[in-house]
Amino acid sequence: xxxxxMHPQKHPAFGSYVELMAHASGLPNExxxxxxxxxxxxxxxxLPPGLGLDYARYSLLLARHYPGISPDEHFVSVMADPRxxxxxxxxxxxxxxxxxxxxxxxxxxEIVTTACMASDHLWQDLGLRxxxxxxxxxxxxxxxxxxxxxxxxxxxxxLYKQLCEQEGxxxxxxxxxxxxxxxxxxxxxxx
Numbered sequence: 001x002x003x004x005x006m007h008p009q010k011h012p013a014f015g016s017y018v019e020l021m022a023h024a025s026g027l028p029n030e031x032x033x034x035x036x037x038x039x040x041x042x043x044x045x046x047l048p049p050g051l052g053l054d055y056a057r058y059s060l061l062l063a064r065h066y067p068g069i070s071p072d073e074h075f076v077s078v079m080a081d082p083r084x085x086x087x088x089x090x091x092x093x094x095x096x097x098x099x100x101x102x103x104x105x106x107x108x109x110e111i112v113t114t115a116c117m118a119s120d121h122l123w124q125d126l127g128l129r130x131x132x133x134x135x136x137x138x139x140x141x142x143x144x145x146x147x148x149x150x151x152x153x154x155x156x157x158x159l160y161k162q163l164c165e166q167e168g169x170x171x172x173x174x175x176x177x178x179x180x181x182x183x184x185x186x187x188x189x190x191x
Contacts, residue, residue, distance in 0.1 A: 015043050023066040029104040032128070032137050036111065039127020041072075045115070046125040052114025053107060061107050079146050089163050090116050097145035105141045112137070122156040131155075 016038035024030040033051075040047045049072060050058035059071045095110035111126070118125035123134035134155055138146040149158050 014038075020066050020069060023068045025065055025067060027065055027104065028102040029108055029141065032108070032133060033061065033104070034064055035129060035133065036127045042188075044124075044126075045127025046118030046120060047111065047115055047127060050112045051107075053110055057107060057110070061104070065104070087113055087117060090159060093159060093162055093166075094142055094145070097142040099143050108137065108141045112116055116156055116159060121154065125156075 017034050020037060024034070034043070036047060036051055039045045040049070040051060051059065051184040053063075055071065062069050062071055091109055093111040094112060095106070098105040098109060112122070113153070115122055115125040121131070123131045126137075128134055128135065128137070135146070138149075138155060145162070148162070149155070153161065
């Protein structure tokens with residue numbers, strides 16, 4: 001069964017998710033962070049240990065959102081990123097559009113940026129259960145940016161399209177996305 005239709009209790013990360021949520025502080029993004037942390041621990045998604053945050057920020061995230069849960073003792077520092085410039089551009093885009101309601105949006109921007117460097121659908125690279133959870137993540141943390149995705153473009157493609165537009169690059173081979181030969185690659189269902 002595909003992860004986006006799997007019953008939550010049968011999801012491989014369910015036990016870890018329940019444990020995290022039992023320690024939740026009631027702050028924004030806790031349900032989404034719990035999905036990502038539990039998914040990463042279960043080997044799902046493409047996030048490295050610490051969700052791509054350095055040890056200090058990951059420790060702070062856990063202490064703030066899940067008191068009593070300590071960072072994984074096998075936390076490994078993230079090695080130098082060969083895509084650092086690209087990563088910086090994606091992070092800057094997300095930070096520019098953050099809602100400004102909670103500190104967790106900064107961490108969410110860094111985590112989403114890290115997942116953008118992987119090769120699957122963004123919701124899968126994040127270890128989320130479905131694309132709907134990713135859409136909620138984007139709407140809650142980056143509402144003005146999410147509002148620009150009026151045609152429900154796949155999120156990773158949408159973010160890179162935003163970067164291209166900032167640089168004045170039109171990657172679509174047609175004058176409008178509706179007529180582009182790659183339309184289904186950008187807007188079709190994610191399987």
